Amino acid sequence: MPEPYRNFASKVVPLPAENVDTDQVVPARYLKITDKAGLADVLFRDWRFEEDGSLKDPPFVLDRPGMKGRAILLVGDNFGTGSSREHAPWALEAWGVRAVISTGFADIFRNNALKNGVLPIAIDPITHARLFELVGADPDAELRVDLAEQGILLPDGTTIDFDVDPFAKLMLLRGTDEIGYVLDKLPAIEAWEATHPARVDTREDAPAAS
Amino acid sequence: MEQRPRTLVEKIWDDHVVVADEGAPSVLAVDLHLVHEVTSPQAFTGLRQRGLKVRHPERTVATADHSVPTTPRGLPFLDPLAAAQVQQLDTNCREFGIPLHGIGDPSQGIVHVIGPQLGLTQPGMTIVCGDSHTSTHGAFGALAFGIGTSEVEMVLATQTLLQRKPKTYEVRVDGRLTAGVSAKDIILALIARIGIGGGTGHVFEYRGEAIRALTMEQRMTICNMSIEGGARAGLIAPDDTTFEYLHGRTHAPHGPAWDLAVETWRRLPTDDWAAFDRSIAIDASALEPMVTYGTNPGMGIPITSRVPDPAAASDPAHGRALEKALAYMDLTPGQAILGQPVDVVFIGSCTNGRISDLRLAAAALKDRHVAPNVRMMIVPGSDEVKREAEREGLHEIFRAAGAEWREAGCSMCIAMNGDQLAPGQYAVSTSNRNFEGRQGKGGRTFLASPLTAAASAVAGMVADPRLLPGIEAVAGIGGR
Numbered sequence: 001m002p003e004p005y006r007n008f009a010s011k012v013v014p015l016p017a018e019n020v021d022t023d024q025v026v027p028a029r030y031l032k033i034t035d036k037a038g039l040a041d042v043l044f045r046d047w048r049f050e051e052d053g054s055l056k057d058p059p060f061v062l063d064r065p066g067m068k069g070r071a072i073l074l075v076g077d078n079f080g081t082g083s084s085r086e087h088a089p090w091a092l093e094a095w096g097v098r099a100v101i102s103t104g105f106a107d108i109f110r111n112n113a114l115k116n117g118v119l120p121i122a123i124d125p126i127t128h129a130r131l132f133e134l135v136g137a138d139p140d141a142e143l144r145v146d147l148a149e150q151g152i153l154l155p156d157g158t159t160i161d162f163d164v165d166p167f168a169k170l171m172l173l174r175g176t177d178e179i180g181y182v183l184d185k186l187p188a189i190e191a192w193e194a195t196h197p198a199r200v201d202t203r204e205d206a207p208a209a210s
Numbered sequence: 211m212e213q214r215p216r217t218l219v220e221k222i223w224d225d226h227v228v229v230a231d232e233g234a235p236s237v238l239a240v241d242l243h244l245v246h247e248v249t250s251p252q253a254f255t256g257l258r259q260r261g262l263k264v265r266h267p268e269r270t271v272a273t274a275d276h277s278v279p280t281t282p283r284g285l286p287f288l289d290p291l292a293a294a295q296v297q298q299l300d301t302n303c304r305e306f307g308i309p310l311h312g313i314g315d316p317s318q319g320i321v322h323v324i325g326p327q328l329g330l331t332q333p334g335m336t337i338v339c340g341d342s343h344t345s346t347h348g349a350f351g352a353l354a355f356g357i358g359t360s361e362v363e364m365v366l367a368t369q370t371l372l373q374r375k376p377k378t379y380e381v382r383v384d385g386r387l388t389a390g391v392s393a394k395d396i397i398l399a400l401i402a403r404i405g406i407g408g409g410t411g412h413v414f415e416y417r418g419e420a421i422r423a424l425t426m427e428q429r430m431t432i433c434n435m436s437i438e439g440g441a442r443a444g445l446i447a448p449d450d451t452t453f454e455y456l457h458g459r460t461h462a463p464h465g466p467a468w469d470l471a472v473e474t475w476r477r478l479p480t481d482d483w484a485a486f487d488r489s490i491a492i493d494a495s496a497l498e499p500m501v502t503y504g505t506n507p508g509m510g511i512p513i514t515s516r517v518p519d520p521a522a523a524s525d526p527a528h529g530r531a532l533e534k535a536l537a538y539m540d541l542t543p544g545q546a547i548l549g550q551p552v553d554v555v556f557i558g559s560c561t562n563g564r565i566s567d568l569r570l571a572a573a574a575l576k577d578r579h580v581a582p583n584v585r586m587m588i589v590p591g592s593d594e595v596k597r598e599a600e601r602e603g604l605h606e607i608f609r610a611a612g613a614e615w616r617e618a619g620c621s622m623c624i625a626m627n628g629d630q631l632a633p634g635q636y637a638v639s640t641s642n643r644n645f646e647g648r649q650g651k652g653g654r655t656f657l658a659s660p661l662t663a664a665a666s667a668v669a670g671m672v673a674d675p676r677l678l679p680g681i682e683a684v685a686g687i688g689g690r
C-alpha cells in the first residue's frame with residue numbers, strides 16, 4: 001500500500017519531447033508480465049537501447065552520468081498520451097521518478113500517476129519554458145517539490161505554484177489509497193444498487209427468441 | 211419542476227452518481243466492466259492481498275485478445291510469457307467467477323468488438339475497461355472510458371469508480387461523405403485538426419447529419435479513436451440505427467423488457483438548448499481520404515497532400531517534434547504521401563476489424579492481387595466476425611488476392627503476439643496508433659481506412675481509394 005508522499009529536493013532529468021506516449025514510456029512487448037517486476041529496466045526502452053541491448057550512443061538522457069537518482073522528470077507538452085497502461089507510472093516510480101513536470105498530461109496517465117506516488121505537475125507554457133532554460137543553464141540545479149504547499153522551490157528562492165486535485169492531494173499526503181476510501185462507502189453503494197437493477201448479466205446464455 | 215436542458219453525457223452521469231461528497235470526486239456506478247489479459251493481472255493480485263472478492267462478477271466479462279497468436283488455433287503459443295499471461299487470466303476468472311470468452315470460445319475476440327456483438331454494450335450505461343479504446347462503446351450512447359489497473363481493481367472490488375464530472379465537447383459533422391471517404395477519415399480529420407491533446411479533460415459527443423447517417427460499425431470506428439484526440443470518451447446519441455443493431459443480440463433485453471428499454475433509451479439524447487463546454491464543426495462533404503505521415507495520430511493529412519515542412523511549423527517545439535517524426539519515418543518534407551512504397555498492409559483492430567470493414571476490403575480486393583512487394587494481413591476483430599466473413603466467402607477473396615487470413619485478436623495493432631513489422635518497414639494500417647515502434651520496433655505506420663489500406667495493398671504503395679474502379683458501388687457498403 002502506498003507511502004505518504006513527502007516533500008523532496010532533487011536535480012532534474014530534462015526530456016524536451018512533446019506528446020510522449022505511453023508506448024514510449026513502456027513498449028507494449030514488455031506488458032506480458034503479470035506483476036510489476038523489472039519495469040525500471042524497460043522504462044523508455046527503445047529510446048535507451050540498441051537492438052543488441054547496448055546503450056545508445058550518445059546515451060539517452062536517463063543513462064547520462066549523474067542522472068540516476070534524480071526524482072524530477074521535466075518533459076515537453078502533453079505527456080502520457082495513448083494507452084491506459086499503468087505500467088508507465090509503475091516504471092517511472094521504479095526508476096525513481098516522483099514528479100513529472102509538463103504543461104499538460106493525458107487524462108488516464110494523470111490518474112494512474114497519482115495512484116502511484118508519481119506527481120504530475122502541470123505548469124503554464126511560459127514558466128515551463130523558463131524551467132527548461134534554468135536546467136539548460138545549470139544542469140545540476142536542485143528543485144524542491146512541496147505537495148502540501150503546491151509549490152516548486154527554485155534555487156533562486158522563488159516558487160512556482162501548481163494546481164493539484166484536492167482529493168488526490170489528500171490521498172497522496174496521507175498515503176491512503178482510493179479503494180479503502182470507497183470501501184468505506186459500501187453501505188451507500190448497497191443502497192444505490194437496491195434501487196438500480198443491473199442492466200446486464202454477463203453470465204446469461206442466449207435467451208429463447210422472443 | 212422543469213429540468214435544465216442536459217447533454218447525453220450529463221444524463222448518464224446523473225443516473226450513475228452513488229455518492230457526491232463535497233470536494234471529493236463522485237462515486238460513480240459501473241454497469242459493465244470488460245477485462246483483458248494485459249491490464250488485469252496485477253489488479254487480481256491486489257484483490258487477493260486485501261482479501262476482497264469481485265463485487266459483481268455477473269457485470270464483468272473477460273476475453274483474451276492482446277497477446278494471443280493469430281496463427282491457427284491448434285498451434286501452441288510460441289511466447290511463454292504471453293501463454294502465462296493468458297493462463298493467468300483463466301485462473302483469475304475461475305477463482306473470482308468471471309465469465310471468460312477465452313481462446314476457443316466462439317465469442318472470443320477483441321474486447322471492444324465482442325461487447326457490442328454480444329449485446330452487452332447498451333445505451334445509457336457506464337462501461338469501463340483497462341484499455342483506452344473503451345471509448346468505442348460510446349457509439350451506443352454509453353459513457354465508456356479506459357482506466358488504469360488500480361482502477362480495474364477498484365471496479366472489481368466495488369463496481370464503482372471515483373470520477374470528476376468530465377467537460378463536454380460537441381463534434382458536429384454535417385454534410386455527406388463522398389465515395390471512397392469513410393468514418394475513419396472523419397475521425398482522422400478531427401484529430402489532425404485539434405491535435406492529440408485537443409480533447410483532454412473532455413468527452414466528445416459526435417452529432418450532426420453525417421453521424422446520423424453512419425451505421426453502428428462506422429460509429430464505433432469514430433468513437434474508438436476519441437482517445438487519440440485526447441478525450442477519454444466519445445459518444446453518439448442512440449437512435450433507430452442503434453436499436454436495430456442491438457435487437458435480438460444475446461445480452462440485449464428481450465420481449466417486453468426490450469420495449470421498455472427502448473422507451474428509456476429514447477430519452478437519452480441531448481436536450482435542445484443544452485450547452486457544451488466546447489464545440490467544433492466539420493464538413494463531411496469536404497473530406498478526402500486521410501492518412502498519417504508521422505508518429506502520432508494527429509500527424510495526418512488528406513491523402514493528396516504533401517508531408518509538412520518542420521521549418522514552417524508555428525512554434526519551434528512543434529518543428530522539432532515534426533523533424534523527429536519525419537526522421538523516424540524517413541520521409542522528406544514536402545514529398546507526396548501518395549506513391550510512398552509500403553511493405554505491409556494490416557486490416558484489423560478494434561477500430562476497423564469488423565465485418566463491414568472486411569466487406570470493404572473484399573470489395574476493393576475482388577479480382578485484384580496484392581502487389582508482390584507487399585505482405586497483407588487481414589485479422590478479424592472476433593471469432594464471430596471471422597465466421598461471418600467465411601459464411602460470406604470473403605476469406606476466399608482475400609486468399610485469392612494473396613492476403614493472409616488469420617485468427618481473431620489485436621495482432622499487429624500492438625505487436626505483442628509476434629505479428630509485427632521489421633525495423634524500417636512501412637505499413638498502411640487500419641488500426642489507431644502510429645507511435646514509434648507500436649507495430650514492431652523500428653516499424654513505420656501510416657494509419658488509414660480499410661479502403662485506403664486495400665487500395666494501397668494492390669498498388670504496393672500508398673494509394674487513393676477513390677481511383678479504384680467501381681468505388682461508387684463500394685462506398686455504400688455498411689455494417690448491420
Ligand code: SF4
Binds near residue numbers: 624
Ligand atoms: S486492437 Fe489495438 S487498440 Fe484495440 S484493444 Fe487491441 S491493442 Fe488496443
